[in-house]
Amino acid sequence: MDLFEYQGKQYFARYDIAVSAGGVALTVDEAVKQAELAQYPVVIKAQVQVGGRGKAGGIKLANNADEVRTHASNILGMDIKGHVVKRIWVEHASGIAEEYYASFTLDRSAKRHLLMLSAQGGVEIEQVAVTDPTAIVKLYVNPIEGLSLETAQRAVVDARISQKAIDGVAAMLVKLYECFTKGDCDLAEINPLILKPNGEVHALDAKVTLDDNAAFRHPEWDEYRATEELDEREKLAREKNLQYIGLDGTVGIIANGAGLAMSTLDVVNQVGGRAANFLDIGGGANAELMTAALEVINSDTKVKSIFINIFGGITRGDEVAKGIVEAMKRVKLRAPIVIRLDGTNAIEGRAIIANAGIDESRLMSRSTMLDAARVAVDLAGKN
Amino acid sequence: MAIFVNENTKVLVQGLTGGQGRFHGLRNRDYGTQVVAGVTPGKAGQDVEGIPIYDSVDAAVAATQATASFIAVPPKAAPAAILEAARAGIGLIVCITEGVPAQDEARVFATLQRDFPKARLLGPNCPGIISPGKCNIGITAGEIAALPTKTGPNVGIVSRSGTLTYQALYELKQLNIGVSTCVGIGGDPVPGTSFVDCLAEFQSDPETHAIIMIGEIGGTAEEEAAEFITNHVTKPMSAYIAGVTAPAGKKMGHAGAIVSGGKGTAQGKMDALRNAGVMIGLNPTEACELMSQIVLAL
Numbered sequence: 001m002d003l004f005e006y007q008g009k010q011y012f013a014r015y016d017i018a019v020s021a022g023g024v025a026l027t028v029d030e031a032v033k034q035a036e037l038a039q040y041p042v043v044i045k046a047q048v049q050v051g052g053r054g055k056a057g058g059i060k061l062a063n064n065a066d067e068v069r070t071h072a073s074n075i076l077g078m079d080i081k082g083h084v085v086k087r088i089w090v091e092h093a094s095g096i097a098e099e100y101y102a103s104f105t106l107d108r109s110a111k112r113h114l115l116m117l118s119a120q121g122g123v124e125i126e127q128v129a130v131t132d133p134t135a136i137v138k139l140y141v142n143p144i145e146g147l148s149l150e151t152a153q154r155a156v157v158d159a160r161i162s163q164k165a166i167d168g169v170a171a172m173l174v175k176l177y178e179c180f181t182k183g184d185c186d187l188a189e190i191n192p193l194i195l196k197p198n199g200e201v202h203a204l205d206a207k208v209t210l211d212d213n214a215a216f217r218h219p220e221w222d223e224y225r226a227t228e229e230l231d232e233r234e235k236l237a238r239e240k241n242l243q244y245i246g247l248d249g250t251v252g253i254i255a256n257g258a259g260l261a262m263s264t265l266d267v268v269n270q271v272g273g274r275a276a277n278f279l280d281i282g283g284g285a286n287a288e289l290m291t292a293a294l295e296v297i298n299s300d301t302k303v304k305s306i307f308i309n310i311f312g313g314i315t316r317g318d319e320v321a322k323g324i325v326e327a328m329k330r331v332k333l334r335a336p337i338v339i340r341l342d343g344t345n346a347i348e349g350r351a352i353i354a355n356a357g358i359d360e361s362r363l364m365s366r367s368t369m370l371d372a373a374r375v376a377v378d379l380a381g382k383n
Numbered sequence: 384m385a386i387f388v389n390e391n392t393k394v395l396v397q398g399l400t401g402g403q404g405r406f407h408g409l410r411n412r413d414y415g416t417q418v419v420a421g422v423t424p425g426k427a428g429q430d431v432e433g434i435p436i437y438d439s440v441d442a443a444v445a446a447t448q449a450t451a452s453f454i455a456v457p458p459k460a461a462p463a464a465i466l467e468a469a470r471a472g473i474g475l476i477v478c479i480t481e482g483v484p485a486q487d488e489a490r491v492f493a494t495l496q497r498d499f500p501k502a503r504l505l506g507p508n509c510p511g512i513i514s515p516g517k518c519n520i521g522i523t524a525g526e527i528a529a530l531p532t533k534t535g536p537n538v539g540i541v542s543r544s545g546t547l548t549y550q551a552l553y554e555l556k557q558l559n560i561g562v563s564t565c566v567g568i569g570g571d572p573v574p575g576t577s578f579v580d581c582l583a584e585f586q587s588d589p590e591t592h593a594i595i596m597i598g599e600i601g602g603t604a605e606e607e608a609a610e611f612i613t614n615h616v617t618k619p620m621s622a623y624i625a626g627v628t629a630p631a632g633k634k635m636g637h638a639g640a641i642v643s644g645g646k647g648t649a650q651g652k653m654d655a656l657r658n659a660g661v662m663i664g665l666n667p668t669e670a671c672e673l674m675s676q677i678v679l680a681l
Binding site: 108113142186211213217255258260265267280312 | 403407458459479481482483484485486487489490492493494497510522523524527542543544545546547548549550553570572573597599600602603604607623625626627628629630633635665666667668
């Protein structure tokens with residue numbers, strides 16, 4: 001889950017990382033209130049999960065309530081690369097002496113944590129990586145050893161960060177590492193990490209991606225869930241606990257396992273169709289989950305046919321079949337279903353479908369993935 | 384021969400008394416796997432259809448000389464279960480648990496590397512391993528796997544995706560091609576065993592004559608495999624990479640499956656493998672048909 005900047009800053013603050021005083025606002029009046037709390041001058045920042053806010057006019061300085069009103073009303077509702085601004089963050093403006101970059105991620109290839117640190121902050125790090133790769137210090141951290149202050153200090157020196165900022169940045173890195181590991185982040189990035197004229201080191205921006213698998217030990221993440229920007233189909237799927245991604249084709253897809261679901265998209269594409277979604281019902285799917293999946297697909301009016309591709313392992317074919325029959329009793333499906341069922345309890349599953357008394361034009365079985373894809377694409381074209 | 388497991392492998396199931404553990408543990412036994420024990424703290428002395436339950440992996444190993452563990456416990460408990468098995472001297476740990484936090488996986492991997500370098504972990508979030516006719520640990524339906532023949536040629540399978548592993552096994556069976564071993568390494572960001580580990584084993588396994596690899600978008604595991612193949616694998620290979628049509632920036636279910644910053648695309652992976660001499664299918668069926676051509680030419 002990607003956090004908005006203000007959420008990232010609130011998350012950083014939990015780990016004692018210095019951020020500016022500020023508050024989030026949904027309206028112009030709230031923005032004025034937050035500005036007064038944060039004290040002028042303030043910066044008004046559009047909260048969208050896309051880069052290039054500044055260039056789009058989504059970040060403005062305000063010295064008084066009138067300026068806050070002007071900027072807040074301009075920024076709220078602004079469209080930044082397809083993201084409509086619903087929230088703004090109002091924070092006390094910071095003096096900036098220098099700008100750095102710092103981030104922690106998991107390097108999957110090295111199977112270790114990776115610190116990236118640069119004295120060149122405030123710009124896109126991808127760009128620095130291309131134009132001046134030596135300006136980025138990469139440090140691998142063993143997850144069971146952690147990051148010591150001494151190691152952090154060496155990295156700061158290697159990055160050629162100003163002498164006067166070494167201790168402050170190193171201390172900040174240790175805190176950011178703590179946030180990254182204990183806070184179960186996939187990414188914890190500060191860009192820019194600033195040195196203020198008074199010598200303090202401070203996170204001026206926050207980019208945080210949380211690992212959804214760790215949600216069970218972070219009840220505090222619930223409030224972030226509430227602000228996630230999902231389309232209606234994705235919201236419904238989330239409620240039903242399904243792995244769903246909306247796409248814009250006409251063949252609704254339900255598969256078990258991420259790999260098979262991706263492969264189903266690929267095969268539909270190869271035979272000339274386009275998938276309406278990615279939907280993985282996961283391992284161990286039961287009748288209830290299958291019903292939920294069909295409800296989600298049915299809510300998408302673009303769907304003209306539904307391709308259910310199941311290869312049972314942990315998922316049992318009889319459960320899947322029961323779910324489909326059940327769903328067809330409960331929900332009036334707009335599109336016909338083509339199913340391909342193999343693996344664990346597939347024979348039982350096929351028997352349940354064959355004996356359910358459902359018309360062949362609404363629910364048809366095919367024995368291979370390619371055949372089923374062809375029929376589904378054909379139906380999507382006809383309807 | 385086979386890799387990682389054989390007919391002598393003795394398996395204990397951590398979580399045998401739970402729903403998934405019981406269902407798949409018993410199916411593994413029905414397949415002919417030596418499932419000798421179950422481990423559930425507090426349930427020592429009970430049994431699951433004749434399989435004795437112990438309080439700890441240590442106790443189960445002492446009583447049964449189990450050599451492999453099948454872990455089917457919830458995500459919260461999986462990291463501790465893996466380390467308990469390693470501490471008890473288990474050589475092969477197969478963890479099917481889906482949803483283990485990445486930070487836990489990274490710590491478990493580093494701990495195994497430092498303290499238990501001989502323990503091999505498959506997964507988490509993997510379907511397991513099957514050596515047809517010898518041993519099946521995990522959630523694969525054994526009947527979809529073709530038995531290897533004495534004279535060959537037999538194919539080894541290694542895959543990042545569970546269901547695509549079954550798909551490959553099933554397709555090869557339709558084509559009458561024997562399978563030496565099929566390994567599901569799992570789709571998580573920090574799998575205990577990599578493509579490269581499996582390719583190295585298949586390369587030195589005399590019963591394996593050709594190899595199918597099934598990858599997916601995200602990360603660099605396929606690119607690393609391509610480099611290894613170029614330098615170390617002489618057996619012929621075919622491959623399929625899932626996610627050609629996956630949009631960038633969207634996590635495709637697996638924690639690891641995401642195209643980000645232009646990296647980890649299916650195209651990049653297919654190109655790397657093709658350059659390493661691997662025949663690329665555009666869907667699982669095609670990859671298996673290519674394997675059929677490879678096998679006929681052997």
